[in-house]
Amino acid sequence: MTPPDPPSLPQPPADRPAPGLRQLWPLWLLVALTCLPEIVLELADSGIVGSTRWRPLAYQNGAFWAGLLRDWQPNFDAQPWTMFATYALLHVGFEHLLGNMLVLVWLGLLLWPDTGAARFLALYAGAVMGGALAFATLNQGASPMVGASGAVFGLAAAAIVQHWQRRRRPPAGPGGHGAGLLRASFEAIGLALGLVALNMASGWVQGAPVAWQTHLGGALAGAVLGLLLIPWTPARR
Known part of the structure; x- marks a missing residue:
């Protein structure tokens, strides 16, 4: 049996070394594509390019409007479908974008x-x-929803799954397998409660309501997909 590891953030196993910066180019591309709309809209808000009307137009056509799944009239035929993706590319300001991208x-x-x-x-x-499905199901208001925070909460939930898989390695001693699994489960619950606290704190920091429905839906989807997509690390004896 191997001795228990000290509590720590998840680290790549020896057979899966940390990737180099060049190998991460899809991540950098995702960040760049998500940043581009807000950069353009910030420049438009400042009068440097385009028009100050660009931001409201972007929200009108790209934000997630739950009413479009009921009886609202879309601006174009595909809008009730495209908004499931485009809402994550829009933000309410540079601070909103920066927070999401750093965590991403x-x-x-x-x-x-x-x-x-x-x-x-x-x-x-x-x-x-x-996140979009949860917002559409649980939100009955007329306000739109934008931002990548639902996706970020989903990735955080997947990281908790990853942590649980790595920490469930049993400690030495009789009954070690069950103890390792129990320890990992308690740690995962603690991290999940941390996500809940983060959701509550984000509204207080921003001084405005947050789309908790999107955070919840993103986290649930991330947890399920994490169990399905992250390779299981065999528990060692």
């Missing part, structure tokens, strides 16, 4: 050794979709 990069570095590009992007897309 951090979680990407944690998850990448176990997922690679294809599975990471599938996790991200699934969390975006899950």
Whole structure:
């Protein structure tokens, strides 16, 4: 039997070394594509390019409007479908974007050794979709929803799954297998409660309501997809 590891953030196993910066180009591309709309809209708001009307037009056509899944009239035929993806490319300001992108990069570095590009992007897309579905189901208001925070919460939930898989290695001694699993499960529950606290704190920090429905849906989708897409690390005896 191997001795228990000290508590720590997830680290890549020896057979899955941390990727180099060049190997992470899909992550950098995702960040760049997500940043581009807000950069353009910030320049338009400042009068440097385009028009100050660009931001409201972007929200009108790209934000997630739950009413479009009921009886609202879309601006174009495909809008009730495209908004499931485009809402994650729009933000309410540079601070909103920066917070999401910093966490996205951090979680990407944690998850990448176990997922690679294809599975990471599938996790991200699934969390975006899950966040939108939860918002559409649980929100009855007329306000639109924008931002990549649902996807970020999904990646955070997947990282908790990753942590649980790595920490369930049994400690030495009789009954070690059950003890390792119990320890890992308690740690995962603690991290999940941390996500809940983060959701509550984000509204207080921003001084405005947050789309908790999107955060919830993204987290649930990320947890399920994490179990399906992140390769299981065999528990060692």
